[in-house]
Amino acid sequence: MKTLINNFIKQLKEIQDGQIWLNVSFKKKLDLLDEKEVFKRPIPKLHSVAELISHLTFWRKEAILKIKTKKGLLTDESEENWLTIEQLKKIGWKKIQADYNNSLSEIILLLEQKDDSFLYETYYDNDYKDDYKYLFLIEGMLHHDIYHLGQIGMLTKLLSVR
Template identity: 30%
Template sequence: MKKLTEEIIKSMSETFEGQPWFGDSVMRKLENLPYVIGYKTCIPESHNVAQIVGHLIAWKRYAVEKLKENESYNIEIDTPEDWPEINVHSQEEWEELKRELVAAQGNIYEQLNAKKDDSYLQKKVSGKEYNFDYLLNGIIQHDIYHIGQIGLIESQLKNKEVDSGVFKT
């Protein structure tokens, strides 16, 4: 039986492309952002939206590799693998980055749907002190956290860009 896995998929889907109670899902938030916001930051040292999307992709790929039992795959925090240097300078680049994110999410669903039952959820992730249930719920929390960051960047830049025509009113 895969009742817990189905609940995880449902929560992931709601957060990623659905209508969560807290506001916009990841994709709804990104679909409503003009591409020129993708490479802008509120302060010079902060990550831009494109880098945050790259970071989300990286950790979704990590989850997929761990679900495939790839013991050698790892991401070190605060490295280029964790925070890839990504900039978007055209609508086409922005759309491609969003497609990569959707594909990474789809790969998680594919791995979860292939599981025969929920027993893997209590199994330790190779090389880690946590199990798959913790990892997968962490991916959901990670999405929610970064939706908030993207929303903050969007609201700050809206104030700065109010007369530029970037945001349609």
């Protein structure tokens, strides 16, 4: 049975470019910004949109590794978790977006090969130093995406009033 897996895939897609109850998606928010704005911090202690998208990609790649190997490598303290604006500018916004989109596609492809029983298998989490069910990981990814989507919404508003 793939009821839960298919629901998670649907949610992952809809948050990116769909019609959800919140009436907002990553695509809607990112389409409001140009390449210069994504690197700006409207308030010094806030992350830029590029930093947030890179951060989400970092954790998606870690989730991909966990799905493939039952173990991750990285932690919150990993340098790649929050690249600097200078590092991100060198990478470029188009590449940051492409990596972000590709990471979503890869997670969806991996999940499409699974059934609901996979969600109750375990992987080792380096941050929490214990085994967790994949259900925890997939739900956490959705929560993480929505959390940062809200931040991007705030950033787009702050950038538009400057």
